[in-house]
Amino acid sequence: MVAKLTDTERDAALQDLPGWRLAEDRDAIAKTFKFADFNAAFGFMARIALIAEKADHHPEWFNVYNRVDVVLTTHDAGGLSKQDVAMAMAMDSLASEIS
Amino acid sequence: MVAKLTDTERDAALQDLPGWRLAEDRDAIAKTFKFADFNAAFGFMARIALIAEKADHHPEWFNVYNRVDVVLTTHDAGGLSKQDVAMAMAMDSLASEIS
DSSP states (O other), X not given: OOOBOOHHHHHXXXXXXXXXXXXXXXXXXXXXXXXXXXXXXXXXXHHHHHHHHHHTOOOEXXXXXXEEXXXXXXXXXXXXXXXHHHHHHHHHHHHHHHO | OOOBOOHHHHHHHHHTSTTOEEOSSXXXXXXXXXXXXXXXXXXXXXXXXXHHHHHTOOOEEEEETTEEEEEEOBGGGTBOBHHHHHHHHHHHHHHHHHO
């Protein structure tokens, strides 16, 4: 069982995650990624899908054309966990490669 | 430029698309697909992504774990077109293979 981050841990994590924000009505973080086109956006999603499956930690995400809206939370922890922070960092790293 | 379906054409198309509904606030159709797990859900999305890119007609879709919520509309037509009907049929066909 993964532990939920404390408020202090969550605030510290967010400071290291530019562009990520707290979701409005849930203990979750959210970010919108924009790419050149659908090819790049879905390429991002495909690579993240492999990482997510390996970690058994899956995002909630919405895609339309070049845009990917992501929400991360840990259902087992009832909120944000270090797994979400790790996934957010993986997404940022990959997005900067693709963009 | 793709023509928008007339009301009559839209209603006829929906009768041949089980599980699809009109979106509430837009001229679009929507359906929720459920699969065994993330592997199956993202496998569906990956195969549809290739079809979408080839047709240059992309869905709006949301995924969480084994669920994929799809909305189809044709921005160039300002509403539903035969491209959406073709995409909906392709999705139904593929989903029935995977499920």
